[in-house]
Amino acid sequence: SRSFNSKQLDFNTASTLAIYCAAMISIKRSRTRVGLSLLVYTFSIVLYLQPITNDFRLINNPTPILDEIHLMPDKNLDIRVGEQASPISLVFTNDYWGRPMDSPSSHKSYRPLTILSLRSGHYLSKTLGWDYLFVQRLLNIIIHAVITQMVGRLSTCISVKEVGESHVVEIERIVTMLLFVLHPTHVETVVNAANRAHLLSLLFSVLSLDLSLNAFSVGMINIASMLSCETAIFYLPAMFLSWIYLDFINRKSSKSRSRSSSEREIFQETVFKLLPRIVFVSFTTFVYLSMRYFLKWISIPDGLIRPAENPFFDLEGKVRVMSFAYVLSVHVIKSLGLGLVDIVGFSHEYGFDCVEKISEWRDGRLMFPIVLFCLGFSLINKIRNYENFLRVLTFMAWMATLFPVSGLMKVGTFIADRIVIGSTVASSILWGRMIGIFLHRNHQVGMSNILTRGKRYLIRALLVRFVKYSIILLNLTFLWVRVQTRSSEWMYFDSLLESSLRSCPRSAKSHLEISKLYSGLVGSFNMSPTTKHRGVDLAVAKYHLETAESIDPLYCDIHFQFSQLSVLERKHDLQFEDRLT
DSSP, X not given: OHHHHHHHHHHHHHHHHHHHHHHHHHHHHHHHHHHHHHHHHHHHHHHHHHXXXXXXXXXXXXXXXXXXXXXXXXXXXXXXXXXXXXXXXXXXXXXXXXXXXXSTTOOOOOOHHHHHHHHHHHHHHHHHTOOHHHHHHHHHHHHHHHHHHHHHHHHHHHHHHXXXXXXXXXXXXXXXXXXXXXOGGGHHHHHOGGGHHHHHHHHHHHHTTOTTSOHHHHHXXXXXXXXXXXXXXXXXXXXXXXXXXXXXXXXXXXHTTTTOSOHHHHHHHHHHHHHHHHHHHHHHHHHHHHHHXXXXXSOXXXXXXXXXXXXXXXXXXXXXXXXXXXXXXXXXXXXXXXXXXXXXXXXXXXXXXXXXXXXXXXOGGGHHHHHHHHHHHHHHHTOOSHHHHHXXXXXXXXXXXXXXXXXXXXOSOOSOGGGTTTTHHHHHHHHHHHHHHHHHTTOOOOHHHHXXXXXXXXXXXXXXXXXXXXXXXXXXXXXXXXXXXHHHHTTSHHHHHHHHHHHOTTOHHHHHHHHHHHHTSXXXXXXXXXXXXXXXXXXXXXXXXXHHHHHOTTOHHHHHHHHXXXXXXXXXXXXHHHHHO
């Protein structure tokens, strides 16, 4: 009996030790995971914080860029806190720019939750004594960093069921987050406070993917998303399919040990479980749309859509189909290209002949939508099981968040980086997974491989891994530099307009705005430090104005600017009157 008790004691001790070691390893991995998450979160903030603090003026007195001027407290009283502030009730009856929703001049951008967040930013700036615009940009950066962490968690939920190996899953998660935060198309949304709406709608949409939430909570999150930005309604298919896909792979992995259920049965169980959630979210969406329809808050007046915003708005027939097919392919490539591939470059707007319409089937630009369609069709055609079908369908649903630029509905948006941000959730996860496979396939440096194949195999495997990691690091560094450069361009009017002309040399509006800068009509405070020292240069102003006139002679603002320029040149002759009339 003494021998038996001794063996029993040894067994208990060994079991306890094994459990203790496993717990310590788990704690160590958990701490490593949290540490890496905090590191990426800090990097996400510092990445965009550096450009908005690069100049002393950007902290204490930054210049509103483009639509930011319409969201300043002295221009839009809905954002103001304290004296002369609009009552809260007007926040829910006015559009994003402070006009009544039923006004003929309203763009029907109903975003009360975003307005409330901007109002909170104004209160925070007054409390801290910081500049209003700096605080709003800082809040955008923090929201973007939070979304990055949520995208990384989503990547983990997918990879842990499909890959299984913890170190591979962790690498895929980190790479996914880095690709998301370093995506150059995010710059316009993050550094410009006027694009807060797109960040908030994506934040709530990704938050709703948590399967532990009940149907009511998800419904309320969906309402918050739509009240942040009206384009959030196009996230619904991606949300529904993401729920089904995540629950399906969870159920499949848990039942793979018993092998008692087929994929079809698992799929049916998944849909039946998620049906209440889908029905309730669909109901809240129906209520939201019905409210806007009966209040006549949906349709944008045709006269408000200018050529600078959507030059293809009035196209019809096959010309419209071909032209918008190209526009849609431009956005898909922007998303999938990760900033490494971009067929039109970066510009704050692409109107006024920047992108010409497609009138003939022989136009070479049609190659892009045709190739993308063929790739998608061939991918779907090769699917043989439920899991791959759901995976591809979910990815395409996230790409379908680009629907507003498809030309199938009336919107004021043409080509815009801010529209791409939703689809980059899927593209970042896709590329993170592919990079994870690229880094670890066929090159496992294990002790058994070293003992059986020798030191030569070890050296070769380590060298191959070093080369692979170097390639990935170089690409991430390139994206880092590109995001920093693009963010700096968005801080000043002249750098933003000059970058626009590099992508769109035939942008009449950009030439006109640069002419205003060099003529001194808008003030040198809008110029970057490298350009400000040049001061007023009427010769440069006239050159850009003549270029704009050669592109669009009927653009009336050009002639008004010519009359202004003639006054500055002290040429009060008949040309002044002709231009003015």
